Amino acid sequence: MKKQIAILGATGSIGTQALQVVEEHPDLYEVYALTANNKVDLLAEQARKFRPEAVVIANEDKYSQLKEALSDMPVKVYAGTDALCQIVESQPIDIVLTAMVGYAGLRPTINAIKAGKTIALANKETLVVAGELINRLAGERHTPILPVDSEHSAVFQCLEMNNPVHKIILTASGGPFRTYTLEQLKTVTKAQALKHPNWHMGAKITIDSASMMNKGFEVMEAKWLFGVRPDQIEVVVHPQSVIHSMVEFEDGAVKAQLGVPDMRLPIQYAFSYPKRVHLSGERLDFSKYDTLTFEKPDTTRFRNLALAYEALHQGGNMPCIVNAANEVVVAAFLSDRISFLGMSDVIEKAMTRVPFIRTPDYADYVETDAETRRIAAELVINGVK
Ligand code: NAD
Ligand code: MG
Numbered sequence: 001m002k003k004q005i006a007i008l009g010a011t012g013s014i015g016t017q018a019l020q021v022v023e024e025h026p027d028l029y030e031v032y033a034l035t036a037n038n039k040v041d042l043l044a045e046q047a048r049k050f051r052p053e054a055v056v057i058a059n060e061d062k063y064s065q066l067k068e069a070l071s072d073m074p075v076k077v078y079a080g081t082d083a084l085c086q087i088v089e090s091q092p093i094d095i096v097l098t099a100m101v102g103y104a105g106l107r108p109t110i111n112a113i114k115a116g117k118t119i120a121l122a123n124k125e126t127l128v129v130a131g132e133l134i135n136r137l138a139g140e141r142h143t144p145i146l147p148v149d150s151e152h153s154a155v156f157q158c159l160e161m162n163n164p165v166h167k168i169i170l171t172a173s174g175g176p177f178r179t180y181t182l183e184q185l186k187t188v189t190k191a192q193a194l195k196h197p198n199w200h201m202g203a204k205i206t207i208d209s210a211s212m213m214n215k216g217f218e219v220m221e222a223k224w225l226f227g228v229r230p231d232q233i234e235v236v237v238h239p240q241s242v243i244h245s246m247v248e249f250e251d252g253a254v255k256a257q258l259g260v261p262d263m264r265l266p267i268q269y270a271f272s273y274p275k276r277v278h279l280s281g282e283r284l285d286f287s288k289y290d291t292l293t294f295e296k297p298d299t300t301r302f303r304n305l306a307l308a309y310e311a312l313h314q315g316g317n318m319p320c321i322v323n324a325a326n327e328v329v330v331a332a333f334l335s336d337r338i339s340f341l342g343m344s345d346v347i348e349k350a351m352t353r354v355p356f357i358r359t360p361d362y363a364d365y366v367e368t369d370a371e372t373r374r375i376a377a378e379l380v381i382n383g384v385k
Helices: 013-024 040-050 060-069 081-087 103-114 125-141 150-158 203-211 213-226 264-272 303-314 318-334 340-353 362-382
Strands: 003-008 029-036 054-057 076-079 095-098 118-121 145-147 165-172 233-237 243-249 254-258
Touching (some): 003 013, 013 029, 013 095, 040 054, 060 076, 095 103, 118 125, 125 213, 125 318, 150 243, 150 264, 213 318, 303 318
Parallel strands (some): 095 118, 118 145
Antiparallel strands (some): 165 243
């Protein structure tokens, strides 16, 4: 039986690479649904090629354009976030790949878990915002959540059935500004920040990587995926991105997963788990690397990493506050409305301004997200005093 897959965010970096995986294994996987936010042309082209049962465009204004583009195809066309949240519940779907960006991934992921679908989780923001809720729901429904983030896939591949994790060591490339001084960071531009040395990703995660918020989010993601305490998660800067992450066990043994930086591997592993299947493309060639290096992360220059650990320690709705403020400042940075270092200032301020809730429920997350966006947007306009 072919696995039926729904891809949320099909037109993005992860989404398009997931479709390459499907294309390579037509005997194993079939696309049931594809969703996107705005890119009608690409979504229509994907629908023609992969012939899903349904496509959903989140932006309702694009509905007629998409419907028209697929008028000769036997595919159901829907629009809007409600439709996106409903499509994941469709009976034939086995796996939902959450490859949309940001907080918008939360509601469809919750619905997919409630419907008992296996989650291939790329959308780390879901676990950052509401890790506790997601874990509870997944536990109740016995829904597997398989990591797609390369570091977490690496950790997942290193786990041992009968031995608990002593420590998780997440590797970080350090991004384009790894060697920049604080003085230099004051004036970096979005064009510089968008040039990631090792990975080609969507704009938001590329900025998060440059600011190290991505690594902060990955620490939170690791906590929820692997059930460890924050002090059991260490970050090490490893600019070559050959080691994707590591696990240390009780006896001091450290296991690592290595490979070329290619997101198709963790995507495919989430689809094929527990099996491994062939993946075409470049393989790790050790003769190309004469050194692998490791550094401690610097939280003075990359304050976001410290803010993320702080949010994780505080718990409650604090990670949700950090996520929402970060989404606002990243959008502002991408439209030249805030400086690179100004992003951390706004996030830090938002953490003190938005009311803290120790045990938030879903409605509290929605409220926190909205309130934080309002406050962060104001801070972007008026500056942090
Ligand atoms: P991207 O910007 O390339 O693509 C995002 C996709 O989500 C697009 O298809 C877009 O149409 C859709 N989308 C955006 N906003 C939406 C909304 N409000 N409603 C519905 N759909 C929406 O992003 P990406 O780089 O593919 O990243 C996707 C997710 O995967 C992010 O959470 C990111 O952190 C995570 N991730 C990405 C990578 C990577 O290599 N790109 C690695 C690890 C984790
Ligand atoms: Mg990652």
